[in-house]
Amino acid sequence: MALLEVNNIHKSFGGNNVLKGVSLKVEKGDVISVLGPSGSGKTTLLRCINFLEKADGGELVFEDKKYDLSRMSRASIAEIRMHTGFVFQNYNLFANKTAIQNVTLGLTSARRVAKDKAAKKAMGVLKKVGMGDYADYYPSQLSGGQQQRVAIARALATDPKIIYFDEPTSALDPQLTAEVLEVMRNLAREGMTMIVVTHEISFAREVSTKVMFMADGVVVEEGPAAEFFENPQMERTKEFLRLTGK
Amino acid sequence: MFNEKTMELLVSSFPKILEFGLKVTLPLAATAFVLSTILGVLVAMVQYAKTPILSQFCRFYIWIIRGTPLLVQLMVAFYGLPLLGIHSNPFVMAVIVFTINEGAYSAETMRAAMEAVPAGQLEAGYCVGMNYMQIMWHIILPQAFRTAFPSLFNALISMVKDTSLASSITVVEMFTRTKQIAGQSYNYFPLYIEVAFIYLIFCTVLTFLQKKGEEFLGSYGIRK
Ligand SMILES: Nc1ncnc2c1ncn2[C@@H]1O[C@H](COP(=O)(O)OP(=O)(O)OP(=O)(O)O)[C@@H](O)[C@H]1O
Numbered sequence: 001m002a003l004l005e006v007n008n009i010h011k012s013f014g015g016n017n018v019l020k021g022v023s024l025k026v027e028k029g030d031v032i033s034v035l036g037p038s039g040s041g042k043t044t045l046l047r048c049i050n051f052l053e054k055a056d057g058g059e060l061v062f063e064d065k066k067y068d069l070s071r072m073s074r075a076s077i078a079e080i081r082m083h084t085g086f087v088f089q090n091y092n093l094f095a096n097k098t099a100i101q102n103v104t105l106g107l108t109s110a111r112r113v114a115k116d117k118a119a120k121k122a123m124g125v126l127k128k129v130g131m132g133d134y135a136d137y138y139p140s141q142l143s144g145g146q147q148q149r150v151a152i153a154r155a156l157a158t159d160p161k162i163i164y165f166d167e168p169t170s171a172l173d174p175q176l177t178a179e180v181l182e183v184m185r186n187l188a189r190e191g192m193t194m195i196v197v198t199h200e201i202s203f204a205r206e207v208s209t210k211v212m213f214m215a216d217g218v219v220v221e222e223g224p225a226a227e228f229f230e231n232p233q234m235e236r237t238k239e240f241l242r243l244t245g246k
Numbered sequence: 247m248f249n250e251k252t253m254e255l256l257v258s259s260f261p262k263i264l265e266f267g268l269k270v271t272l273p274l275a276a277t278a279f280v281l282s283t284i285l286g287v288l289v290a291m292v293q294y295a296k297t298p299i300l301s302q303f304c305r306f307y308i309w310i311i312r313g314t315p316l317l318v319q320l321m322v323a324f325y326g327l328p329l330l331g332i333h334s335n336p337f338v339m340a341v342i343v344f345t346i347n348e349g350a351y352s353a354e355t356m357r358a359a360m361e362a363v364p365a366g367q368l369e370a371g372y373c374v375g376m377n378y379m380q381i382m383w384h385i386i387l388p389q390a391f392r393t394a395f396p397s398l399f400n401a402l403i404s405m406v407k408d409t410s411l412a413s414s415i416t417v418v419e420m421f422t423r424t425k426q427i428a429g430q431s432y433n434y435f436p437l438y439i440e441v442a443f444i445y446l447i448f449c450t451v452l453t454f455l456q457k458k459g460e461e462f463l464g465s466y467g468i469r470k
């Protein structure tokens with residue numbers, strides 16, 4: 001039984017068909033890397049699955065419950081979001097909150113967790129991402145890599161069943177990228193289920209259980225990571241891997 | 247012109263004028279400012295959320311208020327409300343008119359400040375499971391208020407001076423009191439200089455408070 005299934009999702013902006021029937025299946029513990037050229041619809045896919053964008057059609061199965069993506073009720077959206085985390089390309093930390101407040105807010109305000117209990121939990125996840133010493137810093141006082149690690153801590157704090165990452169390192173220089181990837185590698189090792197849109201081919205190769213390659217709003221090729229990289233089938237995939245240097 | 251008699255008049259009238267400043271002018275401006283800020287935030291939230299119908303109603307309110315002079319609004323309230331059977335003392339009426347007037351301006355200030363908060367802040371709030379009102383309360387409004395604060399305070403400083411218009415609906419505030427004293431002594435010019443000086447002190451103190459307020463609200467480490 002899959003944790004999450006997306007079937008035949010469609011999305012267009014005006015006349016621009018961005019997702020033309022994408023499906024995917026996520027088992028518990030999967031780390032799925034989503035690759036693809038710019039504009040292929042990767043971000044849109046993640047945003048639709050977490051309802052930041054309203055899909056035109058498609059089905060979502062989350063923990064054996066079926067939902068029509070084009071007709072989500074506010075209650076089911078809220079219910080599903082209680083169990084998902086999202087990490088943005090540009091972090092989106094709450095600018096008026098310190099690192100630890102960023103992490104506790106989802107607990108105290110959205111889940112009615114007591115303040116001291118939330119603070120304890122927050123400190124735990126901040127330490128886990130190596131940001132324990134920066135709890136009282138505001139986002140503007142942190143480097144990009146540090147901000148992204150706080151953002152990951154924020155997503156982790158609510159014990160999500162799955163975390164979506166949208167190019168979490170593409171705004172970072174190589175060293176900061178390494179910091180963030182290290183945190184994600186550890187999460188994968190601990191069995192966290194993740195969908196990661198990324199341009200980091202080596203990360204995808206090492207860490208992911210499955211790889212999905214998208215172009216022009218469709219899934220061109222997908223498969224277990226080793227197979228995908230060692231033996232790509234489609235011409236489009238081979239060209240993409242060649243261009244991105246392996 | 248500034249002979250001994252004038253000096254005496256200035257000294258003796260100073261506490262009398264100041265008294266009306268502290269008892270009428272400042273309370274009028276402060277109360278109207280607090281109420282208008284609350285009104286402005288509510289109207290801004292309706293507009294930000296694009297709530298149907300209510301939002302149009304708010305635009306209509308802003309259109310009317312910004313399109314007519316404050317003095318005229320005071321007159322309309324003064325002569326109009328009794329026709330509707332509403333009788334209240336002139337001070338309360340002035341508070342109401344100043345609140346409604348300033349509310350229209352602060353609503354626009356707040357709406358712009360809310361719209362300047364990046365959409366990612368709202369989205370991140372949704373992604374950690376918060377609902378719309380929780381995100382408003384913890385994220386959007388605090389950030390918007392920080393942005394809007396200098397403009398709102400600017401409006402307060404303007405309002406302190408505009409309270410003199412309340413004299414038109416028989417509120418005896420600082421300026422009216424000055425006119426009365428001047429009328430008794432037939433010595434207008436020095437007293438008007440004196441009241442100008444008191445307004446200036448009030449506004450200087452407010453400017454100082456604005457600076458303190460900005461420090462208190464903080465800049466989330468941005469300029470530390
Ligand atoms: N809010 C929007 N309004 C209109 N068009 C949009 C919107 N968001 C995305 N698009 C369009 O959808 C297409 C896919 O965008 P998307 O951001 O999903 O691509 P991507 O695969 O994430 O690309 P990248 O690798 O550059 O991040 C693009 O053509 C883009 O212009």
Ligand SMILES: [Mg+2]
Nearest residue numbers: 042043044167
């Ligand atoms: Mg993208």
